[in-house]
Amino acid sequence: GDMLNPFQSIIIHDEKDRYHTLKGNFENYPKNYDETTGLEQIFPEMMGGGIFAVDGDKWKTHRKIAANLFTGRNINVIFSKTFAEHAILLEQTLLKFAEEGKSFDIQLLFQALIFDTFCVIAFGHSPNSFNDAVKGVKEPFQVAFDEAQRISSERLIDPPMVREAKKFFEFGEEKTLKSHVEVLNSYVNKISRQRLQEFKNGGNKTKNDVVGLYMNFAAAKGRDELLEEEYIRDLIINFMIAGRDTTSCVLTNVVSLMTDSPDYETSFVQLVQEKMKGGIDNFLSVELKHFPQADAVFFEALRLYPSVGNDVRYAQHDDILPSGVQVKAGNMIVFPNQSCGRNPKYFDNPDTFNPERWLTTHEGKVECSRLDEFKFPFFHGGYRICLGKDMARQEAKIFMSVLFNTLRFSYAKPRVEKHSNGPVMFYSDGVHMFAHKR
Numbered sequence: 001g002d003m004l005n006p007f008q009s010i011i012i013h014d015e016k017d018r019y020h021t022l023k024g025n026f027e028n029y030p031k032n033y034d035e036t037t038g039l040e041q042i043f044p045e046m047m048g049g050g051i052f053a054v055d056g057d058k059w060k061t062h063r064k065i066a067a068n069l070f071t072g073r074n075i076n077v078i079f080s081k082t083f084a085e086h087a088i089l090l091e092q093t094l095l096k097f098a099e100e101g102k103s104f105d106i107q108l109l110f111q112a113l114i115f116d117t118f119c120v121i122a123f124g125h126s127p128n129s130f131n132d133a134v135k136g137v138k139e140p141f142q143v144a145f146d147e148a149q150r151i152s153s154e155r156l157i158d159p160p161m162v163r164e165a166k167k168f169f170e171f172g173e174e175k176t177l178k179s180h181v182e183v184l185n186s187y188v189n190k191i192s193r194q195r196l197q198e199f200k201n202g203g204n205k206t207k208n209d210v211v212g213l214y215m216n217f218a219a220a221k222g223r224d225e226l227l228e229e230e231y232i233r234d235l236i237i238n239f240m241i242a243g244r245d246t247t248s249c250v251l252t253n254v255v256s257l258m259t260d261s262p263d264y265e266t267s268f269v270q271l272v273q274e275k276m277k278g279g280i281d282n283f284l285s286v287e288l289k290h291f292p293q294a295d296a297v298f299f300e301a302l303r304l305y306p307s308v309g310n311d312v313r314y315a316q317h318d319d320i321l322p323s324g325v326q327v328k329a330g331n332m333i334v335f336p337n338q339s340c341g342r343n344p345k346y347f348d349n350p351d352t353f354n355p356e357r358w359l360t361t362h363e364g365k366v367e368c369s370r371l372d373e374f375k376f377p378f379f380h381g382g383y384r385i386c387l388g389k390d391m392a393r394q395e396a397k398i399f400m401s402v403l404f405n406t407l408r409f410s411y412a413k414p415r416v417e418k419h420s421n422g423p424v425m426f427y428s429d430g431v432h433m434f435a436h437k438r
Helices: 015-024 056-066 072-100 106-123 130-134 140-157 160-169 173-200 210-221 229-260 262-276 280-285 292-304 389-406
Strands: 009-011 032-034 311-314 332-335 359-362 365-368 407-411 432-437
Touching: 056 210, 072 106, 072 130, 072 280, 072 389, 072 407, 072 432, 106 130, 106 140, 106 210, 106 229, 140 173, 140 229, 160 173, 173 210, 173 229, 210 229, 229 262, 229 292, 229 389, 229 407, 262 280, 262 292, 262 389, 280 389, 292 359, 292 365, 292 389, 389 407
Parallel strands: 009 332
Antiparallel strands: 311 332, 359 365, 407 432
């Protein structure tokens, strides 16, 4: 391609090619090609210098620090308690809706609640957006957050010159994007400023959340550029995208798929009720450790509806993929996650919801197969594999167990498979349901 023509895309389906681009020849496939092409140009207002859009040393710094957050101990001890508190809040709300016979958009409720949950974990601060969602209202920050991602994503299809001209003249939705970004920045900059102030006054040293980890790292390494308001702002927005969107998307699909499969739901609920009968603390500390059937439900929902529909990289130099496909410098490499899991090469009846396909019995003990990240790149793969994948699985297992223990669901109107344009495959019209007490 050249400045006027869109880049040639290569959509890869072969796991050997995915291994090559995500690990084997990783350096040749970053997220940006040059100063006109790449995620830094598509999402500058949203992602800025955050972990999703950058490459090289900038990315390595993010990765090194953030890896300290998602440890097994943090997930099992600190995070699980926060997940359970929020799951119970949702359960209580839905029991009330069940009593009133009131319908709701389960996607909106999950988006708001998981956003609150993740903000507590990452920044020690809940925006309480669930309060609005319960009234059926999407809080202004959430509207801006979704719309800014959608409008930015649509830049991917414009040739660089057209895209830059639209940005410069604020043509079409570019003007709207600007106002959404102002809403985001006024909220997030306030958190950044407050945390920087606390840190400079010596009050942040013990905070074991995302912002605390970054600030402590910056201070220890003498890296003042990491203690700038803009850097902290980009960090927060990137983690918000990571923490809210993907898990709320998969949980929406867990509830939908389970509702579509009453026979499987019946057997799963029996397991859940058995595991939950000793109360929530016992469930978290004892029962959750080995719950392969819940892992299988999580993987099966992701297989059918991966949260991130497509991932992209850009070839720096000409290359030949293991499959023999020739790659030219500047080609966009697309990972079509939404079709990987439905490939009949890997699965019988790939369009059928069947969590059992992930389960095996070994010496009388049921086990859940592990995801092969190159066959099923639902958490991406290789050196940039999702840091929060185990946390997301734990969070989803807690939510599905708390909800299905006391509730079943039915549709208030049919689920329409129309997905929004954006990094995450949300339903454009939501998923409208009724809850029923078991």
